[in-house]
Amino acid sequence: MQIRAVLFDLDNTLFDHPSSARAGVDALLHHLGTERSTELTRCWFQIEEANYQRFLAKELTFQEQRRERLRQFLPLAGLSVPQTDTRIDELFTTYLETYEDAWMAFPDAAPALKSLRAIGMPVGVITNGNHDQQTSKVNRIGLKPLLDRVFSSELTNHAKPAQEAFLQPCRSMNVSPAETLYIGDNYRVDVEGARNAGLKAIHLNREGPMGEGAIQSLAELPLRLFEGSL
Incomplete structure (x- = not known):
């Protein structure tokens, strides 16, 4: 799909x-x-x-x-x-x-988001935490113009890895879970949580051993997406 x-x-x-x-x-x-x-x-x-x-x-x-x-x-x-x-x-x-x-984005963050926006892909964030602090981070590190929505656990009242933490954003963006890709660094909370909710998921593992299907940099994401190798 x-x-x-x-x-x-x-x-x-x-x-x-x-x-x-x-x-x-x-x-x-x-x-x-x-x-x-x-x-x-x-x-x-x-x-x-x-x-x-x-x-x-x-x-x-x-x-x-x-x-x-x-x-x-x-x-x-x-x-x-x-x-x-x-x-x-x-x-x-x-x-x-x-x-x-000292707040900063990883160097590969903005280029990856820009490449998705360039093809008209809706892009958002699901994050556990205080909504004001998390949206402040997005603003301060320069990613706000590259994101359509920020869904915090405080906003949705559900923290990852709960399925509803992923399902609410899908409903809000009018996409089915099966048509949605999620990327995160925590395998249990992000990857397993997203997959249990029916989303496709990729593990971003910047420093550790690379598991099957994982990526080490967000620079790898556009190619994986365009090739359909998810």
């Missing part, structure tokens, strides 16, 4: 979250007078992922997951946790300002 729309994950697919987050962690540790280290950065990402999942499961609000990240991270850096939410929020702002200043 012909592909009539292409949808993308945002973080780690179009948007270079790891580079921005590392810059934010470095700024936070510098502000606190603590040496940065590979181990602390690794811990930050683990804590971030765990608490973001709690936010997606509606166990924590978006602001609460930010506070919880610092409550868990600061002791690992040998630092005390502020006693008030206000002080924790102020400290998180130190991370957030540098994180946002």
Whole structure:
């Protein structure tokens, strides 16, 4: 069946979250007078992922997951946790300002989207997260003119890999799941989630071992699409 729309994950697919987050962690540790280290950065990402999942499961609000990240991270850096939410929020702002200043798209993102728009293909994003933050990313990294829609889990009230997280965007764009291609970096959440909802899916694996049908760069996508090798 012909592909009539292409949808993308945002973080780690179009948007270079790891580079921005590392810059934010470095700024936070510098502000606190603590040496940065590979181990602390690794811990930050683990804590971030765990608490973001709690936010997606509606166990924590978006602001609460930010506070919880610092409550868990600061002791690992040998630092005390502020006693008030206000002080924790102020400290998180130190991370957030540098994180946002470092926002960038992957170099292959805009060219891939432009090639799809050039053939009249509807293009959108399905992303887990806070709608305002995710749309701000799209705007700031210059991809807004290349996207028709941004569907966040906050907007649809369904987080990937739930089937409805993929089905709502298909209905909104007036395409059937079988006619829709989805690309993402997380195999379980993006690829399996999309396929379980009836979409076609490609795994973008920028650094790891290449599984069958996976791509290492979005530059490979147009050729795969045009050749029909999905």
